[in-house]
Each structure stands twice: as C-alpha cells, then as structure tokens.
Amino acid sequence: MRWFIALAAVVHAMQWITLLMNLGYLRRWRPEAHTSGLPSGKLSVLIPAYNEAHNLRTLIPSLLKQDHAHVEFILVDDGSTDETQEVLAGFDDHRLTVLRTQGPPEGWVGKVHALYQATRKATGTHYLFLDADLTLLREDTLSRIDRVFAETPARVLTGLPNLKGGGLLLVSLVASAVLNGLPWPIARMTRRRSLGALNGQCWMVDAETYHKHELHASHRSEILEDVRIGRFLIGSGRPPTLVDLRRDLSVTMYRTLPEAWVGFRKNAYLIVGGTPLAFAALFGVFGFAFSVAPFLSGGLLLSLYALKATTDRFMGMPLWVTALAPVSYLMSSAMQLDSAWHHLTGKVRWKGRLVSPQIAARSQTVPHRTAPDLQV
Known part of the structure; x- marks a missing residue:
C-alpha cells in the first residue's frame, strides 16, 4: 500500500x-493584457442549437448588443423539437442568420454537423465557435476576444469561461481538468498530440486554416470533437492558446445535478x-x-x-x-x-x-463546401 x-x-x-x-500562463493570456490592437477582418460567430430554447433567450440578446464593427452570427437549429424556432423568430437583426436542418445524417454527430453547416454559409476571415448555453457578459466581449486572437502565435484560441448553473459538484471539475490536467505552456512548445485540446464551448480559428483541413468534416463522428480537433491542430504545428475569458463569457452547462x-x-x-x-x-x-x-x-x-x-x-x-x-x-x-x-x-x-460512436458510420470523404440540405 x-x-x-x-x-x-x-x-x-x-x-x-x-x-x-497554467495560472501564471493565464495572467498573460487574458483580454486585459491585450488592449492595444484593433479587431481586424470580419468575424463569423457560429453556434449550434438543438433544443436550446431556454438558453437562446439569454444568449441572443447578449450577441446583438456587441459593439464589434464587422461581425455576423450564424445559428444552426439542428432539428430542434422544443420552442427553439419560435424563440429565434422573435429576433430580427441583419447580422443574424438562422439555418435549419433536419438533424445529422448518418455518420455525423449532431453538434459537429451543425457547425460544419454553419461554416458553409460563413463569410468571415476567422471563425468563433460558441455553445448555445453561453452568455456574453460585456458589450465588447467579441472585440476583446478578437484582439487577443490577433496576438496568438498560431492563430488558434480556446477560452475558459465562467462556469455557473446547477450540478456544480461535477461542473467544477471541468476547471480542474483544464487547469490541472493539461500543461498549456508546454503544449505550445511541442507537437505532442496528447497535450492538445480545445474547449468546445469557445474556440476560434482563421477561416483559411479551417477550410484547409475542414476540421469538422474530418471529425464528423467524434463525440469529443473539440479534443480531437485540438490534438490535430497541435500535431499540425498550430497549438491552441488558452485564454482566460471568465470576465467575458459565462456558461450554464446544466441546470441540475x-x-x-x-x-x-x-x-x-x-x-x-x-x-x-x-x-x-x-x-x-x-x-x-x-x-x-x-x-x-x-x-x-x-x-x-x-x-x-x-x-x-x-x-x-x-x-x-x-x-x-x-x-x-x-x-x-x-x-x-x-x-x-x-x-x-x-x-x-x-x-x-443516440450518440454512441459505435453507431456512427465513419467516412473519410470530406464534403464539398456546400449546404444543400439547409433551410434559411
């Protein structure tokens, strides 16, 4: 013993x-430490939504208050069966595009398919992927994230938001996994895939890199697509930079234990x-x-x-x-x-x-950049 x-x-x-x-590392990688630059290019904010009516009532108003001068919001309703469509119909803003699908086809995980479809319509120079259970806490949140992104060494960013909601006995361990489990400064200096990851709640990459590798299509059947994409990127010499976004984003992951x-x-x-x-x-x-x-x-x-x-x-x-x-x-x-x-x-x-990988038919073919099954 x-x-x-x-x-x-x-x-x-x-x-x-x-x-x-990691705590020392995050003192440098937070928006407050990057205030001199200006957001450049057009930002596409891409969000999947499946039965997220409750969360969208909070998320969308926080998006539409943003002061970013060149931004579009593309939200994909991935075959929701709740009031998601009704909630989305209540918002009218030229920056917001709502797409609807009938759910993922065979071989795709729902969230991965929704985000892939969003990238078919995106016109920005860089993509910010957000979960629907997030809330932007400041009117300049996107501008602040954009400024930090411009200074990341590999033009790949992933965020650590504020965690709230129910089930905190388990949810609090997410921060432990991110802060205690992965040596983010070391990951940037090596191509060891085992040290790579993304937080799928919030990550950002330039459009050129995304479409060069079609990051969602090439991980279509992965439940843990954020970690797999992070490992792929680090193996390709594009290690993600973890950014402290606790003052900019909050996420209500779950309402109950x-x-x-x-x-x-x-x-x-x-x-x-x-x-x-x-x-x-x-x-x-x-x-x-x-x-x-x-x-x-x-x-x-x-x-x-x-x-x-x-x-x-x-x-x-x-x-x-x-x-x-x-x-x-x-x-x-x-x-x-x-x-x-x-x-x-x-x-x-x-x-x-049912999202078990055993029932996902894995395919190596990367679809062309079209979205024939979308309803706008």
Missing part, C-alpha cells in the same frame, strides 16, 4: 506543477482513455489518487482540498463546492464508470439522440 500512496503523491505533485504553471451526470456521461469515457485498456489504466491511477488515497493519507487529503480550493477560488465557485471536494471526486469516479458502461454497450444518449 505504501507504493500506491507514493504513486498517488506523484500524481498530486504533477497536478500542482501543472496548475501553478442529474442533467450534469447525463451530460458528462456522454464523453467521460472518451476523455479517460476511450478504449477499455486505456480507461482501466487511467481510471485506476487517477481514481485511486483522488477518490481513494486521500482517505488513506492525511497529506493527500490536504492536497486534494488545496488543489480544489485553488481552482474553485480562481473560478469563483461557492465555498460549499470546495467543502465537498471529496464528494465531487467520488461522484466523478462513479460517473466515469457509468460512462464506460454506456459507451461499451452503445447506449449513450443526449437530448433523446
């Missing part, structure tokens, strides 16, 4: 090194390895380090609380979320096992759609 505790201590130490490195559980279930297995062997190895190491070892070692329990307190304070989480840190990690471990079961049995669903 002593050796297992020692291994857990090494895992904690690596997370501390990564966290402190059960909803959060189901939401994370669709991709947790893929994040933790994605194959039975890789999942068993990573789950064994990290599950023991954060869900078992802290109950066997006072030092590791203190480390767990300190790690969680640091990320929670950075993200502005309530104190009760930090106080229940061990519960968060235990719930996360249980949810990962649930995710593995659903993936291995082909039963992963989200908003009524």
Whole structure:
C-alpha cells in the first residue's frame, strides 16, 4: 500500500506543477493584457442549437448588443423539437442568420454537423465557435476576444469561461481538468498530440486554416470533437492558446445535478482513455489518487482540498463546492464508470439522440463546401 500512496503523491505533485504553471500562463493570456490592437477582418460567430430554447433567450440578446464593427452570427437549429424556432423568430437583426436542418445524417454527430453547416454559409476571415448555453457578459466581449486572437502565435484560441448553473459538484471539475490536467505552456512548445485540446464551448480559428483541413468534416463522428480537433491542430504545428475569458463569457452547462451526470456521461469515457485498456489504466491511477488515497493519507487529503480550493477560488465557485471536494471526486469516479458502461454497450444518449460512436458510420470523404440540405 505504501507504493500506491507514493504513486498517488506523484500524481498530486504533477497536478500542482501543472496548475501553478497554467495560472501564471493565464495572467498573460487574458483580454486585459491585450488592449492595444484593433479587431481586424470580419468575424463569423457560429453556434449550434438543438433544443436550446431556454438558453437562446439569454444568449441572443447578449450577441446583438456587441459593439464589434464587422461581425455576423450564424445559428444552426439542428432539428430542434422544443420552442427553439419560435424563440429565434422573435429576433430580427441583419447580422443574424438562422439555418435549419433536419438533424445529422448518418455518420455525423449532431453538434459537429451543425457547425460544419454553419461554416458553409460563413463569410468571415476567422471563425468563433460558441455553445448555445453561453452568455456574453460585456458589450465588447467579441472585440476583446478578437484582439487577443490577433496576438496568438498560431492563430488558434480556446477560452475558459465562467462556469455557473446547477450540478456544480461535477461542473467544477471541468476547471480542474483544464487547469490541472493539461500543461498549456508546454503544449505550445511541442507537437505532442496528447497535450492538445480545445474547449468546445469557445474556440476560434482563421477561416483559411479551417477550410484547409475542414476540421469538422474530418471529425464528423467524434463525440469529443473539440479534443480531437485540438490534438490535430497541435500535431499540425498550430497549438491552441488558452485564454482566460471568465470576465467575458459565462456558461450554464446544466441546470441540475442529474442533467450534469447525463451530460458528462456522454464523453467521460472518451476523455479517460476511450478504449477499455486505456480507461482501466487511467481510471485506476487517477481514481485511486483522488477518490481513494486521500482517505488513506492525511497529506493527500490536504492536497486534494488545496488543489480544489485553488481552482474553485480562481473560478469563483461557492465555498460549499470546495467543502465537498471529496464528494465531487467520488461522484466523478462513479460517473466515469457509468460512462464506460454506456459507451461499451452503445447506449449513450443526449437530448433523446443516440450518440454512441459505435453507431456512427465513419467516412473519410470530406464534403464539398456546400449546404444543400439547409433551410434559411
């Protein structure tokens, strides 16, 4: 048991090194540190929406208040069955284009297909992909993001927004994964794909790079398309820059804890390895380090609380979320096992759609830049 505790201590130490490195890195990569430049070119903001009526009532007004001089908003209603169409019909602005599809064709994941269709209509020089559950917190949010983007070394940006809503015992661990799990400064200096990722809630790339690789079409059947695209880009010499956007964007990922559980279930297995062997190895190491070892070692329990307190304070989480840190990690471990079961049995669903990769027919053909099945 002593050796297992020692291994857990090494895992904690690596997370501390990564966290402190990333916090220093984010002090530079935040809009407040990039105020001298001006937005250049036309910005296309591309948003997928499937049964997002509730969130769109907040998102769209925050978009239409933006002061960016050259921007278009393209929102794809991906076959919604709720009041999404009615909500969208209530907004009239020349910058807003609404497209409608009948849902993803065979071989495509819904969100990936919706964003691909949006890029068929986009006319900007660079694309900002946003989730529908985001809210822009300032009237100059897009201008601020555009200025930072212009100074990123590889012209690829991904954002860390403010996290809010329900299910915070699980949602708060998103920040831990981003800040403790990936060494963003090191990723920029290497082409190791394993260090690459994007936050699919918010990422940005120039249109030329996007269409050179047709980033969504080439990852059409991926549930975890943001991570896969990030790894592809880093392997192509275009490492994403993580930007602190807590003061510019907020995201209400889920409204309740059960909803959060189901939401994370669709991709947790893929994040933790994605194959039975890789999942068993990573789950064994990290599950023991954060869900078992802290109950066997006072030092590791203190480390767990300190790690969680640091990320929670950075993200502005309530104190009760930090106080229940061990519960968060235990719930996360249980949810990962649930995710593995659903993936291995082909039963992963989200908003009524079956999204298991086992039923996605993978194709290597990249469609031409047209969108014949869209309704405008």
